[in-house]
Amino acid sequence: MTDPSGETVVDIARLRRSCGACALSQLCLPATIGHEDMPKLEAAVRQHRPLDAGRTLFAEGSPFNELHVVRSGSLKTVSVQSDGTEQVLGFHLPGDVVGLDAVAEGQHRCTAMTLERTTVCDIPFNAIEDVARRVPGLQRQLYRVISREFVRDQEHLATMGRKQAPERLAIFLKSLSDRRRALGLEPLELTLSMSRSDIGNYLGLVIETVSRLFSRFQDEGLLTVQRRALRILDYDALARLAAGMNDATEGSRQRSPLR
């Protein structure tokens, strides 16, 4: 939530740079574009100034105009259910594209909210369609990025259906760590930008269960956590737990979820 020391400064410096120089270019849309086509893409992309924590990037029901790419910071997407409760659909880190849900109906099906000070690139959908038509590599990459989000949702679906609470939290934490590694960031030490309540909501657990599990993981030497600061002590054990093999954890009672 706070922006400790240098990280933000670096981002501000990057703001003036192009897609070609962007640290995320391998994950983001320019990935497979040749040098000659880069200016066409860059013409379509708009940069934003950083948003403070808790700001709404787009709201459920609002008209769809552009896709957004997270450049630094993080977002959550939430949707309000018919019974009035909120559902956290996902957390979005640098390199992620948000706004795809809106393409079908022309209006957003969820609300995107910053969890900390966050910078995004805005890409008007019309513009990207035009450029994509002329640059086949971009077209393909756009499909790929969309599909990536799709796969991530399906993995989350499997988590929600089959897994016990401890596995769910382990999967979540492992995924956070893995995504940080993919971004070239320290994977074992991180600041949770979302509240316990967001985590619980996302995983289909109540806040008390999340809290208890953090304490238990800590007792078992998997990690240390104080408020938002998380340090993973035993990544392998966390990964094993996430994979469903709750080994040393609690004796040997192997329990296959849903037979």
Add this chain to the structure above:
Amino acid sequence: MTDPSGETVVDIARLRRSCGACALSQLCLPATIGHEDMPKLEAAVRQHRPLDAGRTLFAEGSPFNELHVVRSGSLKTVSVQSDGTEQVLGFHLPGDVVGLDAVAEGQHRCTAMTLERTTVCDIPFNAIEDVARRVPGLQRQLYRVISREFVRDQEHLATMGRKQAPERLAIFLKSLSDRRRALGLEPLELTLSMSRSDIGNYLGLVIETVSRLFSRFQDEGLLTVQRRALRILDYDALARLAAGMNDATEGSRQRSPLR
């Protein structure tokens, strides 16, 4: 699973027809294409002969070449988890597109299997990309169809996270009914093409719970079900239950899931 009387005959007759004449054209890719561009699309689409129940359309890990549109019948998509258990990701009815998960990595992330005698159209992805580049309407419609699947997954996610077992089954049955209505089919009387086990797996419930809930819904006069034959008697009550207001159902104990 069986093909009772005339329905299949009609489908065979349709097989020879074009996208333009297809009953699904409003839901499928041709939706927003002008007459002049239709032949370009049709050139890319291949028709298949009907597949029997239990056949694999594509398997997890196999290379990605084409998208598939369900024309008649139904499919399920399943993915094998790290612990070896299967997860049913979705059921796909006429008009649905399957295979999108594979665009990101170039190989399928799930297996698609027919639940009954089923006809699909195959669309090589290369071909559709080419045509889409020259026909902006198709391009946009392709995005829309992709996004539609995306939204459906997100809705299912919310179901798995927040809802109690009875709500989950009610949501599932209501959705089946609604999708039939959208296809112009009788919405209140239908044959479940998937087993109890598939339903339970999809909803994150064990088979016994699904069975008990069917019995309970029957006792409450919501529906009748014998084997695969389902008749919805009180759609509104089912819809209320799906929306989280378990009214008459069991007295008045209002229980908000997850606060």
Add this chain to the structure above:
DNA sequence: GCGCTGGCTTGATCAGGGTCAATCCACGGC
């Protein structure tokens, strides 16, 4: 007819995790 098989139903029991409630802790205002 008979028995087998596989899918489905129903009952009894148990525990994972939700609910309720008290407390703690960090932070900010005054």
Add this chain to the structure above:
DNA sequence: GCCGTGGATTGACCCTGATCAAGCCAGCGC
């Protein structure tokens, strides 16, 4: 300094739905 607030933690209790187990029913081979 003091208190208020909101997020987080911990404990006691109990309900929903999973587990274990027995039976039912339809279809099929012989």
